[in-house]
Amino acid sequence: MALLAQDGGRIFCKGIAEAGGRRGVMHRHEAEVNRWLPSAIAPRLRWSVEVEDWLLLGFEHVPGRHADLAPGAPDLAKIVPVLGILGAELAACPVQAPLVAEQWARLAAWRRLAKDTPPDLDPWAREHLDELVAEEARAIELVAGDHRVHTDLHSLNILVGEDGARIVDWAWSRRGNPALDTAFLIPRLIAAGHHPDAAECWAEAVLAWRSTPAATRKAFAIAIWGIWQLLERDQSLPHRPALITAARGWALHRIHQHKIGNEQADQGCQPWLVKHD
Structure with a gap:
């Protein structure tokens, strides 16, 4: 570079x-x-x-720095409008790209982990592999779509300057559900220090996520956890354990919200929506 x-x-x-x-x-x-x-x-x-x-x-050349995703960071408000544009304007990109659904189906992370379970797999996941495999299968159906999605959003791929945020490195862009990019960012926020409730509260400001059903949110959270868990098994990287911990926290939060019948988990989000949406 x-x-x-x-x-x-x-x-x-x-x-x-x-x-x-x-x-x-x-x-x-x-x-x-x-x-x-x-x-x-x-x-x-x-x-x-x-x-x-x-x-x-x-x-x-776009002047800027990598996004700060920590709680209270002003960059968080600048990222929301960019995600809004992603969700609203990238439905008609004619450039062919692989389908996320097909890639997730080939990867089948939880199914592979259930078949060849690592000895150090998270104990809760080990006890609930049937449930995780079933949710992964739902996620593969729910992630289907023809919308252009980035699929690799994290702080290094978001540049923030005086005039807002830009997204770089589109080499992994795919076709799928427009809510997926926000879904990938939620565990990144958790890894940066947000509680799952707070990360989801931030995500409520993104229209594509706000209109996403609770069942889809849960399935995406579980699928992302499985993908990162499988990748770590096959190729360990220094940054991945923290991401797995964050993804696990989000998935268990979604599962808990489902069990208590509070699946939208949007209590307390209105101030953020009023200020930044």
Whole structure:
């Protein structure tokens, strides 16, 4: 990655070697998708160049920093409008992309964990694997859709500046339910220090999430927990245990809300909605 100066302003350039491989496919996909993204939510792609086995993408430089997701951070209010645009304007992107539902069906995280259970799997999950597998199957149906979703939202892929927030790195964009990006952000907020209630309260400001049924919320929470749990089993990474803990906390919170008949869990959210929606 490099910041380049050229006529007309600065350019953020990212390049990958072995452009003929899988990473090249991903970044060509990002280049294709970019021209369909509203400029209010993503930096514009100015050029792309392939030289020998290198692929270079040059984006407009957007001043900003990675988003702060901690409780009380002012960045949280700036992210909500961007998610609103995602949910409202990305239903008609003609660029083909894999379906999230098909990917989740192939991954079948909880089903795999039930079949080949790690000895260190969370005790609650071990005792409730049948329930988790069933909810995962529902999530695969509920995540279906033709809406463009980012699928990899976290603080490093959200740039915040004086004029608001932008979303970068669309190489993993897929087609699915428009509520999915908010669902992926909720455990990120929990990992940043929010209680599940507070994270969901924040999410209520996003229309695509506010209109999402409680059963779908629960299924998404359980599916995301399973995906990260399986990925950690197959390829351990330093940041993943904290994410798994956060995803587990959200999933158990959703399950508890279902059991007590308080599935929407939106009590106390109105001040945030009035201020930021």
